[in-house]
Amino acid sequence: xxxxxxxxxxxxxxxxxxxxxxxxxxxxxxxxxxxxxxxxxxxxxxxxxxxxxxxxxxxxxxxxxxxxxxxxxxxxxxxxxxxxxxxxxxxxxxxxxxxxxxxxxxxxxxxxxxxxxxxxxxxxxxxxxxxxxxxxxxxxxxxxxxxxxxxxxxxxxxxxxxxxxxxxxxxxxxxxxxxxxxxxxxxxxxxxxxxxxxxxxxxxxxxxxxxxxxxxxxxxxxxxxxxxxxxxxxxxxxxxxxxxxxxxxxxxxxxxxxxxxxxxxxxxxxxxxxxxxxxxxxxxxxxxxxxxxxxxxxxxxxxxxxxxxxxxxxxxxxxxxxxxxxxxxxxxxxxxxxxxxxxxxxxxxxxxxxxxxxxxxxxxxxxxxxxxxxxxxxxxxxxxxxxxxxxxxxxxxxxxxxxxxxxxxxxxxxxxxxxxxxxxxxxxxxxxxxxxxxxxxxxxxxxxxxxxxxxxxxxxxxxxxxxxxxxxxx
Ligand SMILES: C[S@@+](CC[C@H](N)C(=O)[O-])C[C@H]1O[C@@H](n2cnc3c(N)ncnc32)[C@H](O)[C@@H]1O
Numbered sequence: 001x002x003x004x005x006x007x008x009x010x011x012x013x014x015x016x017x018x019x020x021x022x023x024x025x026x027x028x029x030x031x032x033x034x035x036x037x038x039x040x041x042x043x044x045x046x047x048x049x050x051x052x053x054x055x056x057x058x059x060x061x062x063x064x065x066x067x068x069x070x071x072x073x074x075x076x077x078x079x080x081x082x083x084x085x086x087x088x089x090x091x092x093x094x095x096x097x098x099x100x101x102x103x104x105x106x107x108x109x110x111x112x113x114x115x116x117x118x119x120x121x122x123x124x125x126x127x128x129x130x131x132x133x134x135x136x137x138x139x140x141x142x143x144x145x146x147x148x149x150x151x152x153x154x155x156x157x158x159x160x161x162x163x164x165x166x167x168x169x170x171x172x173x174x175x176x177x178x179x180x181x182x183x184x185x186x187x188x189x190x191x192x193x194x195x196x197x198x199x200x201x202x203x204x205x206x207x208x209x210x211x212x213x214x215x216x217x218x219x220x221x222x223x224x225x226x227x228x229x230x231x232x233x234x235x236x237x238x239x240x241x242x243x244x245x246x247x248x249x250x251x252x253x254x255x256x257x258x259x260x261x262x263x264x265x266x267x268x269x270x271x272x273x274x275x276x277x278x279x280x281x282x283x284x285x286x287x288x289x290x291x292x293x294x295x296x297x298x299x300x301x302x303x304x305x306x307x308x309x310x311x312x313x314x315x316x317x318x319x320x321x322x323x324x325x326x327x328x329x330x331x332x333x334x335x336x337x338x339x340x341x342x343x344x345x346x347x348x349x350x351x352x353x354x355x356x357x358x359x360x361x362x363x364x365x366x367x368x369x370x371x372x373x374x375x376x377x378x379x380x381x382x383x384x385x386x387x388x389x390x391x392x393x394x395x396x397x398x399x400x401x402x403x404x405x406x407x408x409x410x411x412x413x414x415x416x417x418x419x420x421x422x423x424x425x426x427x428x429x430x431x432x433x434x435x436x437x438x439x440x441x442x443x444x445x446x447x448x449x450x451x452x453x454x455x456x457x458x459x460x461x462x463x464x465x466x467x468x469x470x471x472x473x474x
Contacts, residue, residue: 012050012060019043025066030152031208031233031241032078042078049077076155082228083121085165085173086128091256094276096132099254103222104136106252112144114221114250116214118207119229120149123160123200124169127192129225130199131181139195150205150214157202163192208237212244212449212459220250230261239263243451246270246283247459255281269457349384356388364388379408383415383454395422413442413463414454420470436467443467
């Protein structure tokens with residue numbers, strides 16, 4: 001009797017609201033979208049899970065209570081592990097003839113290359129890259145090549161580590177690859193040679209949860225592959241993941257993902273580049289984290305002493321704004337309500353930001369002043385206004401607005417950071433020290449790989465290291 005027949009006794013029926021609950025939980029935890037018209041698909045998959053276990057009552061209970069971790073094959077059932085060697089020939093041609101040779105040239109002094117294959121499935125993708133690098137560098141090279149390959153599905157990773165494949169994994173692959181790099185270990189089963197296998201490190205990793213970077217030994221990647229993974233995810237999740245990739249890509253590094261997986265509203269952070277008929281996304285130079293010009297910030301970070309030495313201690317009064325005519329008079333709302341409120345208003349702020357980025361500071365200021373009148377509790381309005389005044393050179397008004405933003409959210413790291421920048425400009429070194437220490441205090445309570453709100457993609461560890469550099473240079 002086969003496995004299916006042995007267990008096909010489950011008669012569990014899911015209520016529509018139970019299915020919706022399960023779909024929402026899956027979307028939140030793994031980024032896999034089975035909501036809406038995909039609920040039927042989900043039901044089919046979880047019914048198949050129940051049919052294939054002797055513990056269908058227990059699994060049913062786990063499913064409707066959201067305890068997915070207790071079901072060993074749960075994620076395996078939901079994900080699609082489809083992959084093969086050199087999948088997308090154009091891309092691998094581009095890698096072999098342009099991208100990897102360029103990278104090798106660029107890294108000729110360090111002899112170090114770091115690559116991440118995110119959503120690697122059974123390993124064909126990272127191993128394909130390892131094979132191409134072996135082709136280009138020769139088998140006895142002395143380079144330090146780190147290829148990290150991750151997937152949310154632990155079952156598929158077991159297969160990847162074994163590196164034993166059938167003909168199916170070589171469909172559309174030129175014959176030299178199998179002949180040169182694999183040996184037939186059982187009839188129709190081919191194992192990758194050990195020297196290539198050991199170039200790849202596998203790890204279980206959920207792109208929704210992180211961490212970013214996925215392993216502690218590698219901070220920056222030259223290439224990040226994330227292909228045929230994001231297509232199943234909602235746009236907001238995709239943007240979040242691409243932003244996190246950006247933070248750990250090396251300068252000029254490439255993100256390799258399918259064009260249909262890249263949000264249609266192109267992220268300015270990446271420059272699309274066509275190489276041999278395939279589109280790659282190269283890390284674009286970071287924009288200033290807010291309307292403060294980069295050069296101005298850098299000037300002050302480089303030589304904070306230049307601005308003078310007048311010293312005054314920072315007191316609570318400096319952080320909590322004193323009321324004046326234009327200041328909001330009601331008490332602040334909770335930060336949760338604040339955040340919801342701010343998110344709703346993103347569009348208006350984006351428009352203001354665009355004007356400021358174009359240098360149309362007068363117009364940006366006017367709109368932003370109207371904005372804070374209309375939404376007197378929105379901390380980001382004050383933060384933006386502070387940035388605009390800073391760019392206009394009106395430090396007093398900038399300071400006032402950052403303090404207002406902090407009034408509504410004392411843990412607003414970027415508002416502290418920019419306030420610290422003003423103190424540097426004014427030569428108030430002790431205040432600056434204290435303010436940047438406040439920044440560090442806030443960041444210490446956050447995940448090092450989390451992105452810092454309103455920093456345009458900086459992660460906590462990056463902003464912390466900037467604050468430390470400033471403090472050390474004082
Ligand atoms: C279709 S395969 C892609 C394999 C390979 N990248 C390729 O293009 O040939 C998609 C893989 O993404 C993985 N995946 C799905 N959601 C994920 C998540 N939240 N975090 C990490 N991996 C995920 C799945 O387990 C699956 O192995």
